[in-house]
Every structure is written in C-alpha cells, then in structure tokens.
Amino acid sequence: MEGDDIESSKQDRHHPPLVKVESNVEEWPIFQLGRSKTNSSQVEHTIRGEDGSELLQRLEVSAPGKYRLPGRFDYDVYSAVLELLEIRGGMPKDGTLGFSLHELILIMGIEPSGRTYDEVKRSLRRIAATVLESDNAFWSRGQTRHISDTFNLWNIRLDALSDRNGSGSRHEIEFGKLFRRSFEEHYLRGLDIEFFWRLDSPVAKRLYRLVDLKREGTAFWRTDLFDLQKSIPIGPYAYVSKIKEKLSAAHEELVERGFLSGVEYEDSSAVAYAVSGVFRDRRKGLELAGTREEIIAIKLLTESGLRGDVARDLVARHGPEHCTLYANALPRQRDLRNPAGWLRRAIEEGYEVDPTPTQTALDVGPPETPPEPLALPEDAVSPSLTPDPSAAEAWDNLLDALHESSGPDANLSTWFEGFIPTSLKGDHLRVTAPNAVAADYIRDRFGEDLLKLWCLAMGAGARLEVESL
Numbered sequence: 001m002e003g004d005d006i007e008s009s010k011q012d013r014h015h016p017p018l019v020k021v022e023s024n025v026e027e028w029p030i031f032q033l034g035r036s037k038t039n040s041s042q043v044e045h046t047i048r049g050e051d052g053s054e055l056l057q058r059l060e061v062s063a064p065g066k067y068r069l070p071g072r073f074d075y076d077v078y079s080a081v082l083e084l085l086e087i088r089g090g091m092p093k094d095g096t097l098g099f100s101l102h103e104l105i106l107i108m109g110i111e112p113s114g115r116t117y118d119e120v121k122r123s124l125r126r127i128a129a130t131v132l133e134s135d136n137a138f139w140s141r142g143q144t145r146h147i148s149d150t151f152n153l154w155n156i157r158l159d160a161l162s163d164r165n166g167s168g169s170r171h172e173i174e175f176g177k178l179f180r181r182s183f184e185e186h187y188l189r190g191l192d193i194e195f196f197w198r199l200d201s202p203v204a205k206r207l208y209r210l211v212d213l214k215r216e217g218t219a220f221w222r223t224d225l226f227d228l229q230k231s232i233p234i235g236p237y238a239y240v241s242k243i244k245e246k247l248s249a250a251h252e253e254l255v256e257r258g259f260l261s262g263v264e265y266e267d268s269s270a271v272a273y274a275v276s277g278v279f280r281d282r283r284k285g286l287e288l289a290g291t292r293e294e295i296i297a298i299k300l301l302t303e304s305g306l307r308g309d310v311a312r313d314l315v316a317r318h319g320p321e322h323c324t325l326y327a328n329a330l331p332r333q334r335d336l337r338n339p340a341g342w343l344r345r346a347i348e349e350g351y352e353v354d355p356t357p358t359q360t361a362l363d364v365g366p367p368e369t370p371p372e373p374l375a376l377p378e379d380a381v382s383p384s385l386t387p388d389p390s391a392a393e394a395w396d397n398l399l400d401a402l403h404e405s406s407g408p409d410a411n412l413s414t415w416f417e418g419f420i421p422t423s424l425k426g427d428h429l430r431v432t433a434p435n436a437v438a439a440d441y442i443r444d445r446f447g448e449d450l451l452k453l454w455c456l457a458m459g460a461g462a463r464l465e466v467e468s469l
Helices: 002-012 023-027 072-087 101-108 114-129 177-184 193-198 202-214 225-231 240-256 277-286 292-303 308-318 320-332 339-349 389-406 436-458
Strands: 019-022 040-048 054-062 096-099 131-140 145-151 154-157 171-175 188-191 220-224 260-266 270-275 362-364 420-425 428-432 463-467
Touching: 019 023, 019 072, 019 177, 023 131, 023 177, 023 188, 023 202, 040 225, 072 096, 072 101, 072 114, 072 193, 072 202, 072 308, 096 101, 101 114, 114 154, 131 177, 145 177, 171 177, 188 202, 193 202, 202 220, 202 240, 202 270, 220 225, 225 240, 225 270, 240 260, 277 308, 292 308, 292 320, 292 436, 308 320, 308 339, 320 339, 389 420, 389 428, 389 436, 436 463
Parallel strands: 428 463
Antiparallel strands: 019 188, 040 054, 054 131, 096 171, 131 145, 154 171, 220 270, 260 270, 362 463, 420 428
C-alpha cells in the first residue's frame, strides 16, 4: 500500500530534501493566517518596467457558500500534497494524483485519528472550492506573459467507501489547468520542505517561503513593511510599530532555526532580510539547475522503479551523467531480486558495469522538416542487436562530427552510451537506443543536429533512424 511506503520511508528520511512548488502560489497570499471575517480577499501590486511602464496586478481569492477562505491548516495540507507529488515523481501526465488521507497525515506529522482524517478531508474540499481570479497576477513561462483568468488549484474526488482509519480508501486530486501548466513549463522552484515542517509559527512558515522566493538565490531581500503585510497576509495594520510587533516572533524563530542571519529595519517602513550562509550552502547542495540532462536522468530513474524524491536526490548528489550510465545499464543485469535497489546502490557506490548495450528508439525526419515524433516507418523490421560494422563506422564518424560542432567542453559520451548501429543501406542509417527515454532525449536534444551532419556527409534526403523494438 502506498501509505505503508511513506511510513517506512520516514525511518530512512522523513521528507525529500527539496519539493517543487508552483511559483505563482508561493508569491501571492492565497492562504490566510488569521481568522477571516469575509469569504473573499483581494491584493493588488504594481510592477514597474525599466522603461517606466506600470502594470497593475490583482488577485482575488474567494470561497463560495458554506466555505471559508483556506487558512493555516490548509497551507500545511497543500504542502503535504506537493510533497506527495514529489515522492511520486512529479506531475502525472493526466494531471491526477491518487492518494489516501493516511499518506497526507503521515507527511504532516499529525496524530492519525477520525478527527484528523475529517479535518484533512474538509481542507482538501475547501482548497478545491477556492476560486482564484487573476488580473495579470499569474505569470505563464510558456506564453511569456501575465495571465488574466479565473481558476481553481484542483478538483477533489473522495472515495465513498472509507475504512475506519482512512488508509484503505483511495482518493484523487485533479490539478487545475493553470496550476498543471506551471509544472509542464517548469515555472517552479525548489522548497526545502524539511525546514518548512520544522517551523512552528504559521507566520514564520509563510515568511520563510516568501523570503526564499523573493531573494532569487541571493543573500538579501529588501521590501516595504506595508507591502509585506499584504503578501503574508497579516493585519492590515496602519502603523509600522504594529507590523513589527506582529513579525517579531516569526523573525526570532527564523533566526534561531538558522534561516536568517539578521533582520534590519531601514528608513521609515523598509525591512531587509539576510539569509544565513549555512542555509544557502545547504540549499546549493540540494539544488538542481533544471537542465534537460537532469530532467531526463530523473525520468530514467523513476521509470526504473525509484521514487521521484529518491531519483531527484541521486541526480543532485551524483550528477545526471553518472545516474544515466547506471539507468542504461540496468536492463543488462540478470537475476536481480530488487532492480530499483540495485540501481540506487550502483549509483551511490559506483559499481563497475559492462558497457555492452541493449534495445529501443526514435525516428529523425527529413532535413527540410523538424524531427518527427517517435514512430516506426511502415516498412520497419526489428533489427538485430548485433552491431553492423559499416553502420558502426558511420555512426562513430557522425558522433565525432557532433562532438566537434558542440565544442571541446561538451561531454556527449554518456548520453550515447548503449546505442547500437544496426544497419546502413546506402544513406539510410539505423541505430538502436538502450531505452525509450534515452531515445526521446537524443531526438529532442541532438536530433536536428545529427540529421544535418548526416545529410552533410551523405547528401540531401539521407535518413537517420533510431528504432524501437
């Protein structure tokens, strides 16, 4: 059972080191920290361009009917959902996450009981019912523009058949289109979730995430206290002294816990936050750059049976090339009782592996058009996995040309390891990849360049295929 998987993982490491969070939700005050007397709230910001232009941003958060605005407990439930998403390997292709209430409660570290199961269930429904109305508030990385739209974070489907402790029932969260799009466009950031769960004060939790977002990787963030109270949100308070008073306990906790090295009040209403070097160094050790190589390595590891958070941690600590080497070697190992366990140990301990390759692939289209999607030609036959000498020579020459065109610092050998040149008929070269993920990556990253170089060597109309058995 998935709940049991999480419970056993707590003995190893309670939380993933970093969890991907949606940047728009991190920036805007969707979760209320006080008791709201209304069922809606509205926040406005004005951003100024370098040319002096101004853009008014407005976000309205509203709850219909019997629901109130999501609050402190809902903030924790939302964070637990994102952590479970990370553990499962990221946003599912269909945007739907299956879960049990027991799994979320284990992540949150609260005592399982009938009351807590009901509280989490109500929270999930409350978040689902909350409506976000954006006027230029949410940014779309894919469309490179601010979005004006009305949407929900997710829809919830709860199993009608629940057992007494909630661990046997299976429920589903279907993420909203704009929230899901941010994951597809990688408009995300890594949150040190272990640190988040160690904090006690709801204001400290929110302030930690806001400062960590706004500092943009630097050591400092400076803002106006009146703007800050709207972004948390607290108040509203009319006097600077009152805002400082309400923030003082959160500041003390964040300094004591090692996130902040100092808080300085400047001018009449400005505050400057200094993030500690210890926290920044720890964060750098956990962070990924978000490169294609890292993304494809994580995908390879999760498709090989590793949990998403474990895969991400291995790639962060050992690098994508090292992890890809062993993921491609896994199909060649024989009589493994626990393939995923072998893969993790091989990466961590640096096993020696036989470079002899295996199966699977991709198709690159004609030179006048972009590479075609993964497909087999109508006349394709399953190739032998024995390298063809003439094809191997042509493939080696092609990779040499790619390496020269990519520059002396490019390290391409890992990504092409395990590819077998199986056939060369005239100007038609066929190659087999070690797995479908590697094939997709080579097509997306190098397909167009490989095809151009192949056509340069063999003439217009030459064909290059990496096939799938």
